[in-house]
Amino acid sequence: MKALINYLLQFGNLNPTQIDLVKSKVVFKEIKKDEYFQEAGRIPREIIFLIDGIMRICYYNNKGEEITKYFMQENRFLADINSYNQEIPSTEYIQAVTDCSYFVLSKNAMRELSMTIIEWDNIISKITAKGLADKVNKISPMMSEDGKERYLSFLEKFPNLANRIPLSYLASYLGITQSSLSRIRRNIR
Known part of the structure; x- marks a missing residue:
């Protein structure tokens, strides 16, 4: 609470x-x-x-x-x-x-x-505005990046998330195939 x-x-x-x-x-x-x-x-x-x-x-x-x-x-x-x-x-x-x-x-x-x-209402309005801004700030940079850049950005912004979510969900979020994500992960290790 x-x-x-x-x-x-x-x-x-x-x-x-x-x-x-x-x-x-x-x-x-x-x-x-x-x-x-x-x-x-x-x-x-x-x-x-x-x-x-x-x-x-x-x-x-x-x-x-x-x-x-x-x-x-x-x-x-x-x-x-x-x-x-x-x-x-x-x-x-x-x-x-x-x-x-x-x-x-x-x-x-x-x-x-x-x-x-x-x-x-003012508190909720500020929370909503912050949530929408956060969402835009997460998504907008990804539009101009390739798969590897998107993955590296994800790791930078959410370092503790990558190991907690299935690869299929992460690949879908990044807009790449699961096999592409596996290849990217292999190449950056």
């Missing part, structure tokens, strides 16, 4: 009563490796704060190929924010890459916090 509260406090002030209110609205959950937190076609009704583990956000392209958009690791909020806000079915899957534990804030809990804590 401390990690969640500390994360929120980076984006705004909450007094002890407000912190207790947030704590009362949060539900602890766990999910096993390879299980889905969210599936495409469903309207998301929860936001999670990942405490332990790695999740990936993926979708299927028009050829039926599974594409990994990005990975999310500990101490971050995670949601398909567009589908959540607009209450429309998601086009993405959120899957546990490892066993994960997380806190859940339901849509009703978020609404209650918004109506009770004056600063809440």
